[in-house]
Amino acid sequence: MITVEFLYRLMGILTGTAAVINLRDMAHPSRYANAAFWGLWSVSFLFGSALPDLANGILILAMVAVASLRGVKASGGEQQTLAERSASAAKFGNTLFIPALAIPAVTLFANVTLGKITIGGVALVDPKQVTLVALGLATILSLLLGLVLLRPPLRAPFVEARRLLDSVGWAAMLPQLLAALGAVFAAAGVGTVVSTLAAGWIPDGAPLLSVAAYTVGMALLTMLMGNAFAAFPVMTLGIAVPLLVTQLHGDPTIIAAIGMLSGFCGTLMTPMAANFNLVPVALLELPDRYAVIRVQWPTALLLLATNTALMYFFAFPH
Numbered sequence: 001m002i003t004v005e006f007l008y009r010l011m012g013i014l015t016g017t018a019a020v021i022n023l024r025d026m027a028h029p030s031r032y033a034n035a036a037f038w039g040l041w042s043v044s045f046l047f048g049s050a051l052p053d054l055a056n057g058i059l060i061l062a063m064v065a066v067a068s069l070r071g072v073k074a075s076g077g078e079q080q081t082l083a084e085r086s087a088s089a090a091k092f093g094n095t096l097f098i099p100a101l102a103i104p105a106v107t108l109f110a111n112v113t114l115g116k117i118t119i120g121g122v123a124l125v126d127p128k129q130v131t132l133v134a135l136g137l138a139t140i141l142s143l144l145l146g147l148v149l150l151r152p153p154l155r156a157p158f159v160e161a162r163r164l165l166d167s168v169g170w171a172a173m174l175p176q177l178l179a180a181l182g183a184v185f186a187a188a189g190v191g192t193v194v195s196t197l198a199a200g201w202i203p204d205g206a207p208l209l210s211v212a213a214y215t216v217g218m219a220l221l222t223m224l225m226g227n228a229f230a231a232f233p234v235m236t237l238g239i240a241v242p243l244l245v246t247q248l249h250g251d252p253t254i255i256a257a258i259g260m261l262s263g264f265c266g267t268l269m270t271p272m273a274a275n276f277n278l279v280p281v282a283l284l285e286l287p288d289r290y291a292v293i294r295v296q297w298p299t300a301l302l303l304l305a306t307n308t309a310l311m312y313f314f315a316f317p318h
Contacts, residue, residue: 003126005049007136012045018162025075033070034166037063041173063173072169092150099146103138110134167282171274174226178272182230186237194238207248208312214239215308218259219266219300226272228263235259244315254315262307268300269293 019039022031040063048056066072089096111134117124125133143157165172185191194217202209217239221231240259244250267273270293277292288294 001123001126002133004129004132007132008045008049010136010140012042014158014161015039015045015165016042017158018165021159021162022075022166028073028075030070030073031075033066034072034075037066037072037170038162038165040066063170067170072166074166074169075163095149098149099142102142102145103135106138106141107131107134110137164279164282168274168279171271171278174272174274178225178227178230181225182227182233185225185230186233191234191237194234195242198239198243202243204247207244207250207316210239210243210248211312211315212308214244214255214259215262215304215311218263219269219304222263222266223270223272226267226270226274228260228267231263231266232260235263248316250311250315255311258307258311258315262304265300265304265307268296268303 015038019035019037019042022028022038023035025031028034040059044056044059048059051059111131114125114134114137115123115127115130146152147154147157198210198213202213214235218228218231218235221235222228225231236256236259240252240255244255245252267276271277271290277296278289280286280292281289286292
């Protein structure tokens, strides 16, 4: 059975390769620090499931020490000039979009089909992890398509991955760390605290205030945590279930769906969501680190207001 460990192995290979390339880059001013950071993360991905919790904790603390003391810095080597990139874009044209568009297309197809495949009565893919496994397979297929269509040197994917990881730096870890933080918050009973505060501040029978507390709260907590999936259990258990569903008899399906969308509005406005808002800056080599957020926040606020209105009008009996 293919499980999420499949993705961990892929990430372990990727970060391990980035560590090796950094270590071999004699011109890199921070090659030892970079190699140590990505190497430690590679060990965590490859062997973390087999290591005791203490060992995994030591790995994370070591990564924090490396990032804090020496930093993870980008290298100026092995990059194409603007003229070379322009010539490459003109040569391949819209073919460049095929590998990128293959990822969502293959993920969707694999997500629908993989969960139904069994071998000897055993599911091919862990039913709880079908989407993640599908994304991993789609990424591999996209890489192969890129190699066939564009014919770069075989080392190009690893060199470019190393360049991107070095450009993003320690922030590449944020999605993983913040997802873990969400689980810690839920286990610590933060949802109960939020529920108590909301009950004390929101008057009984005030659906608009309750809805706004949930949607705006989802956006704000997502901005702090950088992950709507991490904020969702805290805010849903704290506000949606006791106030919107139990007290006001709202439709839980509509409330949950729009609540998650409200969290995504927060994703558009925070640097904590590094994979969405900092990685594009690194990819496009923009001078303003927060350029993506500056463009997105007006749309995010408009969508948040729209989500609040949709939940108020459609989730409750009128």
